[in-house]
Amino acid sequence: MTQMSYKKKCLGISALIITSLAAFFLGCLFTKKHDAGKTTIGDDKISNLILNDPNAWINPYSASSPIHREFDEFKTWMLNNRKLATLxxxxxxxxxxxxxxxxxxxxxPRLPTDLLEQRLSSVSKILPSLDTHLCSTLLKGGFSTTEFMxxxxxAMESFNDxxxxxxxxxxxxAIEAQLDGLPLVVLSTEDATRGIVEIAKSMYGPQSRAFISGLTGxxxxNDEDTCTTVRILYTKGNSLPEPYRGYMARWLLTGKEGNEEL
Known part of the structure; x- marks a missing residue:
């Protein structure tokens, strides 16, 4: 397939996916969105975090892990944030x-590219721990934050400091960007396409064709094939040189508001 053919095909793919792309940021540890579109308190392990007494909130991570300490610091920051309390x-x-x-x-969608790239790197490290169904929902929709956590x-307990x-x-x-009313940063379809093309170019011929075929289908x-595509997008996207890594981070993580309207 010629370079021009790749670009035309990838442009169509990026346009197709953006029309149904849901924001996947994993910022909210404590809530999940149901099909009705309402944000409600999660259940299972995460529901133990939602207690009237903030001192009783359970930190779900091993006490010896760096993520345990950072969780507690984030909780304290949130509870002491006057702007949050005012709203x-x-x-x-x-x-x-x-x-x-x-x-x-x-x-x-208001975040600078370097922060989105940090989240892309984190998610790439987490992906192997997800089952194929949950992994597939990153592109298909129906993602559950509760099940993800x-x-x-x-994997998060293995994070270093x-x-x-x-x-x-x-x-x-992300919270501060919204509180401060920072402007949206919108990725063009052309730049999203460039990111996909770079991923395809980085792969061996048959693998590259299988990747493009997976996107078009x-x-x-099924969940397994979709998850394979998800893992390629995140892991290969995370290893791209600039500016393509930034394109993929914004394309994958910011949903419709962060991508050019078609």
């Missing part, structure tokens, strides 16, 4: 948690 219609900590999750989701906990700090640094930055692909 909340209640002093109940669970309301602050819900509000922080909503602000994070809205703030993602359960499956990802072991720098990686653990980066996870919550990005969360804070996402609507009918």
């Amino acid at each position: 909340s219609d209640s002093t109940n900590p669970s309301h602050l948690l819900r509000l922080s999750g909503q602000l994070q989701a809205k703030g993602v 359960v499956q990802a906990s072991s 720098e990686e653990a700090k980066a996870w919550f640094l990005v969360n804070k930055a 996402l609507k009918t692909a």
Whole structure:
């Protein structure tokens, strides 16, 4: 396939996916979105975090892991944030948690590229710990933050100090970006296409063709095949040189608001 053919095909693919791309940021540790579109408190392991007494919130990570310490620091930062308290219609900590999750989701497309690249790197490290169904929902939709946090906990406990700090640094930055009303940063379809082309070019011929075929067949692909495509997009995208790594981070993590409207 010629370079021009690749570009034309990838342009169509990027346009197709962007029309249904859901923001996947993983900023909110405590809430999940249901099909009805309402943000509600999660269940299972994560629901233990939503208690009226903030001192009773359970840190789900091993006490010896860096992510455990960063979790506690993020919780303290959130509870002491005056801007959050001003916007909340209640002093109940669970309301602050819900509000922080909503602000994070809205703030993602406002983040600078370097912070999105940090999150892309984190997610790439977590992906192997996800089962194929949850992994596939990163492109197909129906993603559950609650289930993600359960499956990802072991990988996150393996984060070193720098990686653990980066996870919550990005969360804070997204909240602050929304609170401060920073402008949206929108990725053009052309730049998204350039990122996909670079991934395809970085792969051996048959693998490259299989990758493009996987993208074009996402609507009918099973969970296993979709997850394979997801892992390529995140891991290969994370290893690209600039500016393509930034293109892929913004394309994959910011949803419709962060991508050019078609």
